[in-house]
Amino acid sequence: MELGYLFTTILKMALLVAWIYGLLWGLNKKEIWKKALTILLAFGVIQGAFLLQFGDYAVFSAFDQGLLYQAVTMAMVAMGLNLIYGFNGQFSLAQWGFYGIGAYCAADITYRWTNGDASGLFVLGIGVVLAALALIGVGRLLRLKRGIPVLSAFTFYLVAIIIVGFVAVFVGKELAAAVDPGFGGRGAPGALASPAAVQIVFFLSVLIAGAFAAEVSFLFGLPVLTLGSDYFGIATLGFAIVVQTMMVNSDTILPFPEMKGGRGMIGIPKLTSWIAAFAFLLMVVVIVRNFIRSSTGRATMSVREDEIAAKAMGINVAGSKLMAFVLGSFVAGIGGGVYAHYIGFLSPSTFSFLAGFNPLIIVVFGGLGSMTGSIAASFVWIFFLEGFLRVLLAQMGTDAPTWRFVLYPITLLLLMLIRPQGLMGSVEWGFLRADRIIRRLKGNDAAQKGQA
Amino acid sequence: MPEKSDLPAAMSGISRRRRPPLAWVGNGFLIIVAVLAAYVLVSNLAKNPIEFLQNVLDGLKLGCVYALIALGYTMVYGIVKLINFAHGDVFMVGAFTSFYAVSQFNLHQWPQMLFPAIPAGISLVVGSFTVILLSMVVCTLLAITIERVAYKPLRDAPRIAALITAIGVSFFLEFFGALQFVFSPRFIPYKSPFDTTAWYIQGGIHPIVSGQSSPDNTISFSNIFLIILVASVLVQLFLQFLVRRTKIGVAMRAASFDKPTARLMGINVDRVISFTFAIGAAFAGLGGVLYAIAYASIWTQLGILPGLKAFVAAVLGGIGSLPGAFVGALIMGQAESLTMSYISTPMRDAVAFTILIIVLLVKPTGIFGEPAGEKA
Numbered sequence: 001m002e003l004g005y006l007f008t009t010i011l012k013m014a015l016l017v018a019w020i021y022g023l024l025w026g027l028n029k030k031e032i033w034k035k036a037l038t039i040l041l042a043f044g045v046i047q048g049a050f051l052l053q054f055g056d057y058a059v060f061s062a063f064d065q066g067l068l069y070q071a072v073t074m075a076m077v078a079m080g081l082n083l084i085y086g087f088n089g090q091f092s093l094a095q096w097g098f099y100g101i102g103a104y105c106a107a108d109i110t111y112r113w114t115n116g117d118a119s120g121l122f123v124l125g126i127g128v129v130l131a132a133l134a135l136i137g138v139g140r141l142l143r144l145k146r147g148i149p150v151l152s153a154f155t156f157y158l159v160a161i162i163i164v165g166f167v168a169v170f171v172g173k174e175l176a177a178a179v180d181p182g183f184g185g186r187g188a189p190g191a192l193a194s195p196a197a198v199q200i201v202f203f204l205s206v207l208i209a210g211a212f213a214a215e216v217s218f219l220f221g222l223p224v225l226t227l228g229s230d231y232f233g234i235a236t237l238g239f240a241i242v243v244q245t246m247m248v249n250s251d252t253i254l255p256f257p258e259m260k261g262g263r264g265m266i267g268i269p270k271l272t273s274w275i276a277a278f279a280f281l282l283m284v285v286v287i288v289r290n291f292i293r294s295s296t297g298r299a300t301m302s303v304r305e306d307e308i309a310a311k312a313m314g315i316n317v318a319g320s321k322l323m324a325f326v327l328g329s330f331v332a333g334i335g336g337g338v339y340a341h342y343i344g345f346l347s348p349s350t351f352s353f354l355a356g357f358n359p360l361i362i363v364v365f366g367g368l369g370s371m372t373g374s375i376a377a378s379f380v381w382i383f384f385l386e387g388f389l390r391v392l393l394a395q396m397g398t399d400a401p402t403w404r405f406v407l408y409p410i411t412l413l414l415l416m417l418i419r420p421q422g423l424m425g426s427v428e429w430g431f432l433r434a435d436r437i438i439r440r441l442k443g444n445d446a447a448q449k450g451q452a
Numbered sequence: 453m454p455e456k457s458d459l460p461a462a463m464s465g466i467s468r469r470r471r472p473p474l475a476w477v478g479n480g481f482l483i484i485v486a487v488l489a490a491y492v493l494v495s496n497l498a499k500n501p502i503e504f505l506q507n508v509l510d511g512l513k514l515g516c517v518y519a520l521i522a523l524g525y526t527m528v529y530g531i532v533k534l535i536n537f538a539h540g541d542v543f544m545v546g547a548f549t550s551f552y553a554v555s556q557f558n559l560h561q562w563p564q565m566l567f568p569a570i571p572a573g574i575s576l577v578v579g580s581f582t583v584i585l586l587s588m589v590v591c592t593l594l595a596i597t598i599e600r601v602a603y604k605p606l607r608d609a610p611r612i613a614a615l616i617t618a619i620g621v622s623f624f625l626e627f628f629g630a631l632q633f634v635f636s637p638r639f640i641p642y643k644s645p646f647d648t649t650a651w652y653i654q655g656g657i658h659p660i661v662s663g664q665s666s667p668d669n670t671i672s673f674s675n676i677f678l679i680i681l682v683a684s685v686l687v688q689l690f691l692q693f694l695v696r697r698t699k700i701g702v703a704m705r706a707a708s709f710d711k712p713t714a715r716l717m718g719i720n721v722d723r724v725i726s727f728t729f730a731i732g733a734a735f736a737g738l739g740g741v742l743y744a745i746a747y748a749s750i751w752t753q754l755g756i757l758p759g760l761k762a763f764v765a766a767v768l769g770g771i772g773s774l775p776g777a778f779v780g781a782l783i784m785g786q787a788e789s790l791t792m793s794y795i796s797t798p799m800r801d802a803v804a805f806t807i808l809i810i811v812l813l814v815k816p817t818g819i820f821g822e823p824a825g826e827k828a
Binding site: 091145147148152153158223226233237241242253354357364402403406409417 | 474617624631763767799801
């Protein structure tokens, strides 16, 4: 039984990796209709596999579907981390914290909405938009004077955010009270409680969660990114711990009784469907890929290679670090939103900093600086560890969950000893590959090096 | 030539260090935070000075344990620039070793079992020392093994590889220890080699009868508190002596300063690194035993948070500096204890990390850190 299960798991992992390859390959086509066709096919293949059933044996059982959603969210988180760590060289352990922030934020919005309370959406939505405007405005103002110390800049941003926060809470609550009748009464749901409205709110909530995580990461990253590599790592680890502490005390220190603190938030509507997960994954892939291939993205990579040389070339080092960090956190927040609505239950223990090492390990497994590697490693990781090992070890007695964590550090150690650059190195597939001209330049460079 | 006439003005513009604009805003922010913290502390000191003093003593106890762990972090980081995440778990192994030595083998009573004529007091002291020494030796061997197996092959690999390996080793120790036939995943009540006795001060020092609490409004302290205090000070002095006055200490400083050159000077850098790991682990083992005696409950993830706090303490004090690690650990202990008493218990980690971030922003090398150059 185990052998058969292992075989099918490996087959599924191989097929999924092939699926990723196909998706990225098709997206790289020039013609827009080919891209559209690829997206449709990629979506359809998995959706079809959900329906496929041979007698008793479902190809994608409910368990496997859950794994798939987990893999998608993990892929987003890992891509964000790869952007921060792989492409920009900032060793961050806060990614899991932003993931958690996104999850709780999105869950709170839809939870309140489905319970006939629009305040979550309005307060957070208005807050996120106003905060973005405030951050941009303060940034513009601060740019008038050069050489402002980072702590002063942080103080300005903080004051602006606090003011905006109060405004958002006030306006949002008023607005929410105004639309309250739209939910209808018991037994007679109004227009706002209809499934279509809930779906729209779900999509909005995930986006807001991403933006919220991004804004938090901006405020946190601004002072902390100046600390330098290892210190930054420790500060981000501290951030992850503090976020989890806040989750545990969300009903006592923070004013959110519906999150229920350490007992975990229940009753989140399970709205994540394959189309939502796929759409957000696609969105994240496109955003990250376009960022990396933009001039800002190239500046980001140059900061990783040599900070001083980048500065000498006129690159805004602090700015590009912050940019990568904020974008990476945005992606993590979106992943969190998708995860929260798949699982329907959020517990602070999911977001403990120990679990936060998982995306880091995935990124390293896949290869630093390889987005393809991050995506593929996330799928393989989830299907192997969460799927196969968990099922296999569950049959072997009480120690089983622990054995999982005994085996995987050993795998990790072996990988580090044998192939420290990760399974994929810096190989990219199709859509994520650099432009042909850059590849040719790289080739010339290598050739010259070879001659010299 | 116009350039010449411009030059002095330009140069004076460069040499006259202009204060950065709007620096007062950030400083003001820091001052407001500091004033708020001072207000909380002073108002509580005025309200109940004895309770405040008791909290300070508790913080001192915690800080001294952190100091024992932080020494290992700071020395290892000073030489190989590696955050040795497994250090906290070595600390945990130290606690468990002493637990098994005491509860299974009654090692703390061996003098009396072998020579019944020995007075009980001396037997207990000698036995407890043996338990502590055993833990230190086990931790040392463990650390040397870890260093040889996991870190040494990666010395020339990118730093992240070593860091990930360290995380992997840490996970391995935690979860291998959590297996049923190793340490088991439960919280285990710790059996101390000697009884903890506490005293309270009220116009003199009175012992607290076990099972009773000290009277209100008195300061109490225990023998384990004194032992931790003395041990961490002694270890600090010993390491200062080791690093400043002995040959291996000179080699350690040389290796942390410049490894290739140290190698050229005939220093066996690999051996120095192993020695550094070993000595750090020995004191982590000592810290583990004392921590377990003081807090009386152990489990396999015991080492994570103290390890992390100790690393933060080392960074706070200036990584690579021994007195820095000690001072940083004391600050962390106080911050934790006072936050628990006067702000709120769950916020203690937040406060600890906020202090770290603020200190690093104001002085990026930590309190005792020197910009570059002398490291010890």
